[in-house]
Amino acid sequence: MDEIPERLTVKPSWLITQLAVHARRLVFDGFAAAGARGYHYRILAALHEFGPASQAELGRRCRVDRSDVVTAVNQLVEQGVVDRTPDPDHGRRNKVTLTPDGVQQLRRMDQLLDQVQDDLLEPLSAEDRQTLTRLLGRVLAHHESP
């Protein structure tokens, strides 16, 4: 490989965005085996953890735009992993529900993701992995709270 300008390699913003490229590639390749994408996992995870929800709710919980939730839920319905029904208590709202197939799909994706985490942090000791995770969590939380 060619040498990278030091101006870049020294900057946390570079390290984070470049590492994110590799992380997204690993995740993408993993999910490709299950015919799914990142948005799908986020939504399935939110449904499994908090139960049925409206699309707007899903969007807020998963950091996905309302309009992108529409597309993703369309695909998830098509795959039979979620159901979309009108909310009886609310004319406009939809209720999105996880199907049994969806639960199974989520478990499969969880296993794939666990492997990805391992590949991603391969060169780090268990302790370093924990440190990195903690620091990243602190920084991310700071940029989401205000």
Place this chain on the structure above:
Amino acid sequence: MDEIPERLTVKPSWLITQLAVHARRLVFDGFAAAGARGYHYRILAALHEFGPASQAELGRRCRVDRSDVVTAVNQLVEQGVVDRTPDPDHGRRNKVTLTPDGVQQLRRMDQLLDQVQDDLLEPLSAEDRQTLTRLLGRVLAHHESP
């Protein structure tokens, strides 16, 4: 803000890619003030650090695809921050050179980026910032060497 599924917040791949979103936004907003984009900075940095280079070389050093280098260099030439001349020793190759205006632009972007680093890692102590940078560097290097 709404609560995020724990399945996500626990995974390094999530933390990295989400934090990258914030980092890219900060960088983008900073560069917007200078009328530039991420690719522009990478290329100017490589030219300043290693001197004039071909487009293919720039692409390898900056982790930018050859075809995207074409577009970026077009814009940089338009802005007058680089020159593109045919390489006399090589029929096909171009020689891209930093202009004095380019050096000045690079310095401006450097200052903007320094501020961005500070905003990005705001909640961390100097020591934690160093730790985080070190760990990220180790992981990134691992995914680029093989």
Place this chain on the structure above:
DNA sequence: CTATAAGTGTTGGTGCCACCAACATCGCAT
């Protein structure tokens, strides 16, 4: 020396992720 491989610039296209504006519709608070 010649056939073949490898490198270079360029065009054009793809996909993911994030985001915005606008619209019609519905619930809620004043």
Place this chain on the structure above:
DNA sequence: ATGCGATGTTGGTGGCACCAACACTTATAG
């Protein structure tokens, strides 16, 4: 009741990363 905010949906934008193909040039192998 009226206006305000939330909701689902459509359609579009942009940055970044990437791929395929082409014309052409240099380097390499035989």
